[in-house]
Amino acid sequence: MYPKSLEKLIEDFQKLPGIGEKTAERLALHLITAQPKEDVLSFSKDLEEAYTSIKTCQICHMITDDTSCFVCKDTNREPIVMVVAEAKDVIVLEKMQTYRGYYHVLGNVIDFSRGITNEDLNIESLHQRLSQFEEMIIATNSTVEGELTARYLHSLFNETIKITRLAYGLPVGTDFKYADSQTLAKAVENRKGF
Ligand SMILES: [Zn+2]
Structure with missing residues (x-):
């Protein structure tokens, strides 16, 4: 029903705690269709940056x-x-x-x-x-x-x-x-x- 890349994004959201199929669909669609492109790209950049810069205290x-x-x-x-x-x-x-x-x-x-x-x-x-x-x-x-x-x-x-x-x-x-x-x-x- 969805393009493959969107399907994958929905699956990614579903892996998060407390997110079911319906919510995953809603979030993915909202990101891709209802948000300005710059916001979506900066969201993806923020996610990558947070993931790579966060460490645990020694x-x-x-x-x-x-x-x-x-x-x-x-x-x-x-x-x-x-x-x-x-x-x-x-x-x-x-x-x-x-x-x-x-x-x-x-x-x-x-x-x-x-x-x-x-x-x-x-x-x-x-x-x-x-x-x-x-x-x-x-x-x-x-x-x-x-x-x-x-x-x-x-x-x-x-x-x-x-x-x-x-x-x-x-x-x-x-x-x-x-x-x-x-x-x-x-x-x-x-x-x-x-
Ligand atoms: Zn500490």
């Missing part, structure tokens, strides 16, 4: 366009490290503007059903950083995989550093990115021992 594995991220560059933070699963968790926590420590992005959580083990997480680099901190807050989600990962980290490091967890006040299984910033700020403030 210290905490947060996304950045430099060798280290804006958090690691900030030397005025408290000597606390918050361990999260993904870079986007850092964004959520930074937006709430109450936590003033550092982060460490694991890159994933242990999930045997998807073949992800402790070896796939950024744990060795976390280990190397621990001497700079007085406390480690484990902020993986309260899902089965998040809990498993938290317990694994606890068993590895509980002799090395004081370990706390977020006090969620959220139903088990809730992803913390869906928590409002007040709930999240409370969860950090009222964090508890492991």
